Amino acid sequence: LASSVDEKIGIDLIKRISAKDRKAFEEFYYLYAEGFGRFLMKMLKNPDWVDEAVNDVMLTVWQTAERYNADLGRLSTWLFGIAHNKGLKTLERYARNRDTVLSEFSVPDDDDETASEQIIDKAQPTHVGPEQTVMGWQLGEAMSWAFDRLSQDHQTVIELCFSEGFSYEEMATIMDCPVNTVKTRLFHARKRLSDMLARKGYHFADLNGASS
């Protein structure tokens, strides 16, 4: 994961990249691009768009490496800030052709039960365990269905917090918003996830008793 790469190695590479060292840039690519790709894939859900967004991230790193200041924050925070920004720009660029986006990549409304069921049918199981099976659905599938229905900001904040392990302050830097906004987004994202799962028969209060 990009956020788990050793900071010292990353900072050393960034210094060399700022001196236009192409070998360092290649090392940096193979060390970080997969993490950017995974983060951006969840955001964009289209490999071609991810190709383009990772391309933009890497180009920005090449052009602005000398601007990174270790005193102002972790390298991974700076890099994810760039990745998040490029992801949003890619979404914005393709959202201009709204018909294509809606027909191929849109998420149905919460009330669109039929469409929701179809997505659940297509979802790949991610967790298998007897305690996680409710009404024939596995929790991973239901979570995937609910996660896809969150807004882009809510999805990003969940990803950054639970997958990448960033702090509130770091998430605020990455998403370019106040810390309190991040706190509110994270709280509402969790609440919305839990509400949507409740509609599908998952009640976390019950699971609390089951899993503890």
Added chain:
Amino acid sequence: MMTNSKLLTASVHENIIELIPWYVKDKLTSAEKELVNKHLQTCENCRNEVVVCQKTMASLPQSALTWKPSPAHFAGIMAEVDKVEAASSSLASKSKQKKGKINWLSSLGSIFSHTPSSIKWTLALESIAIAGLVLFLVLPITIKTIPTNSFETLSSDESKSSQNTSSIILVLADDMTAKELTDLLRETKAQLQSGPSETGVYTVTVESAASDNALRQFKTHVKVRLALLHAETPVKDR
């Protein structure tokens, strides 16, 4: 209205709920962890929140689509890098050229600023003299090209170049109108070549074969005072 203890409890709850994701990820200090544990004993909402976070973290969906770095993708990035570098080096060279021009102008300005004023005036006078000389050489050529005809003519230019014509000199009566003159010229098939001169003389041309007849007609016209072939000497007045 809320009591102080309720306000305090609400504030603690808000603070604890913010810590819960990090409690679940086990990233809190022991003091913070103890604080959360204590709060969880009395707050059902926060206990549920812990479960939400645990399940979210454990069940966070992995994208069905994966993306992996590849040499081909990196080659594409390097092609973009090359483009960017080429564009920036081109910009740098342009800016260098511009800087060079500015340097040339500023050094020239610097030289002039150190030149004594007497030399500056001499140079200025020399420049004016050269400009005057150039104008002197160029202007006459220009003047020659300006047409010198200052009179209105009824004849065409082609008549001047005609080879088989004879010129007749005419002196007309003062009260002769332009229409009468035009009619007379038509009758005699003559064309006005020039005139009137300062002494009121017109020169007309006619075909050589018809010159005698034309001359006769001119001489018999009441408003023609004098008519003679160009080579003739005036012998009589009408």
